[in-house]
Amino acid sequence: MLKRAGDISAQKSGLRAMARERRAAAHAACPDAGARIAANLLHSVPLPDGAIVSGYHAMGDEADPLPSLLALAAGGHSLCLPVTPKRGLPLSFRLWRPGDALEPGVWDIPVPPASAPLVDPSVLLVPLLAYDRAGYRLGYGGGYYDRTLAALREKGRGKAAVLAIGIAYAGQEVESVPREETDQRLDWIVSEAGAIRTDG
Structure with missing residues (x-):
């Protein structure tokens, strides 16, 4: 019997508190995780030449993701x-170079200024609360990345047009x-322990 969307949404809500606790513990246990993630990303995940990375x-x-972004820019x-x-609505994306000024956006998250050019990335580095090896993620409940990936994949005519990490x-x-x-x-999960190619 298929579960209703409301039931699944409730399950996700129930998992978020646990996932936040686990993430906080992992963060405290591995202060150099960003550098390890960058090394695993560069070593294991083939990126298209010239890809714009979000x-x-x-x-x-x-x-x-900053160590990864700096290495990719280099x-x-x-x-x-x-x-x-x-x-x-889906996310939009503004071009950014390391060292460029940022300004407060929604929820005070720093974003490039409105004067920065809009672009469509072909590789997205995606934050999450939890993940499984099938490639599904538990996010924050707003659905922004799901809508964004769906729109970019539709625009690029297929899943292969966009790499989601x-x-x-x-x-x-x-x-x-x-x-x-x-x-x-x-498509991939990259952590301080390694890179997982999902079966998506």
């Missing part, structure tokens, strides 16, 4: 950062993330 500004105890990739829109601590892995029809799979 990162994010780590908040609180999120796994930090390797010739252009970078961008997401800008949170009104609820119900979850950035996480190994301790955030769970056996199975409750999933809805609108949930988009990640």
Whole structure:
């Protein structure tokens, strides 16, 4: 018997508190996780030449993608950062280079200024609360990355047009993330312990 979307949403809500605790513990246990993640990403995940890579500004105890972004920029990739829109819409992305000024966005998350060019990334580094090896992630409940990946994949005519990489601590892995029809799979999960190619 298929579970209703409301039941799955309730399951996700119940998991978030536990996932936040596990992420906080993983963050405290591995202060150099960002550098380890960068090494694993560069070593294990093949990125398209010239791909525009979207990162994010780590908040609180999120796994930090900045070392990865700096290494990718040094390797010739252009970078961008997401800008949170009104609820119900996908993210937009503004070009960003290391050292460029940022300004407060929604929830005071730093974003490039409105004068920065809008771009469509072909690689996304994605934050999360929990993940499973099938490539599903537990996010914060807003659905922004699911809508964004769906829109970019539709625009690029297929999943292969966009590479979605979850950035996480190994301790955030769970056996199975409750999933809805609108949930988009990640192609890779990269943590301080290694890189997982999902079966998505």
